[in-house]
Amino acid sequence: MTRSPIWHSLSEVPAELGATAVSIGNYDGVHRGHRHVLSQLIHHARSRALTPVALTFWPHPRHVMRGVAEPPLITGHEDRDRLLLLAGVGGVLDLEFTREFAQHEAEEFVRIFLVEGLGARCVVLGEDALFGRANAGTIETMRELGEQYGFEVVTVSDLGPEGQGSGRISSSAIREALLGGDVEEAAVMLGRRHTVADVVHHGHRRGREMGFPTANLGPAPQGLVPADGVYAGFLTVIEQHPGHLGTPALAGAPATISIGTNPTFTAQGVPQRTVEAYVHDDHTLDLYGDTVRLEFVDYQRPTLKFDGIDDLVEQMHRDVEVTRRTLDTSSVSEPPAD
Template identity: 45%
Template sequence: MFYWRDLADVPHDFGPSVLTLGNFDGVHRGHQRVLEHLVEAARKRDAAAVAISFDPHPAQVHRPDSAPALIMGLEDRVHTLAETGIDGVLMMHYTLDLASHTPEEFVEKVLVNALHACAVVIGHDVRFGRGNSGDLETMRALGHRFGFEVLAIDDFAASVPLATGDGEATRRCSSTWVRESLEAGDVETAARILGRPHRMRGEVVHGAKRGREMGFPTANLSNDAEGYVPADGIYAGWLLDGSGTRWPAAISVGSNPTFEGVSRQVEAHVINRPEEEISAFNLYGQRIVVEFVQRLRGQITYTGPEALAEQMWLDVDRSRQVLSTDLQASG
């Protein structure tokens, strides 16, 4: 897949292309629907399928104090976009100067002159250009002027079980819905919207080693780990080490209220490791991925390490049960 960080990186003779544009935070099922149509339209026209995205997120530039936390980091966003089968990504550096372009200026400079668009695939709610003044009708008018088609795609909705157990709720897939679900610790709903488990990525750093002393060594993610941190609690999930090996894990998110002075952190205890590999199992300094499958419980303050260790045995056993289907498939 082509990956460009600047318009100057795009070859002068590139094209024709079929384009879409958006932030694609999470690359959820709604995004995936647009990208599927993008690839299909490009193949029919013997053109390249290219997604235009932005880094940093526009909200981080316009309102840094209130911008939402990102669902995924840039590395995972580009990797997940590549998995959709598109041919290229133009990741534009978002600045106030870029934001000042009128819809016409942006389309002519980027879509027409640089990428030679023959078609543009967008949702009905698209907004672009200075002050988000451009919309679907604006794009259609500009397409007529510059000679490219505009293909509008309907929203994609997902259904999730109601908390009461009585039926399902259907809602338009959105990054906002993913964040709401993660904020509530509902990683299962987040996975239904994303089409895969929510994940974080970061370097393993040294912690206080309290877990190791109790028989539960953990891989602690660095504070600058990428990905939305879900609600405090204990989760069943997976750890992917630096080699890509996937390990079942019990994951803790929070400040561990049993001990004082502990900052909020994400740490994963790998379960079901073969005995002969334990002594050589060193993740420090590796960049790992942690995937969240199911929230088991919230954070609880225990009377001391013994009571906490007893609960941790139960958490590990419960994690093993939750992940048993995948464990059997991989075994």
């Protein structure tokens, strides 16, 4: 049986891994800036016959130290690690971040995890990287420890939206774009379209009654949910419910995605924010229990409250037509990584 290249403790790191080149970060979003660092990691690893490894953490250190789920994360746990592997690294050491873990001094962290744990011979970091207790370790600290323990330190300049040296791509800028509904700008910084994923849940079946059956995600999908509104996008089934095995799984199916509290129906109950997707033209789909990924292409309009069901249905027909025109000019595949 092939061992997973994702390790959650040093005891899971395979003994045959050999010497490594390592980069450290939270990698929320695994955006173009992150992938720029990872591409340099892979380049330097190959030129030195080392295995490139990304060392990362979960939960996000700020969530643990502040005790609140801020900032909201762009990618879920599994998606983040999947994207790191897709970037080309040979392994991901995904460590649980706790308050106890945070007490590792900079030298102790480097010795235990980089030197003894991963056999690091090269460490590749952004110029503003911090590590160790209270983020006391800097690039200069890492260089000093590299001389002490026998590894090389390589720094990588920031990558801007238009390329190296033109500003800085950051996870916070991507969050700001998504929370403002600007999924196109987020895609530029991510280098791919933003996605969320979850198991399809049973909803109120209102969409089916109106001729627009939707796949309803749960209240806390993996990935940052963009601002309320209607979006053009795609739906892909990434894991089928056991009862659906043997039937073709959707991949890149055109969809109109709605996010909001369904204000037309708020009088019928307590408002609850939902994420739901109407897959075009197929009203026979059974996606309940499947895990799906929604890919956001373009923002179409804000959430509106309608005077009646007929007005809402008419608007939904218009939404689907706008989505069709939008997707006709868009590629189903994600943009290539840097």
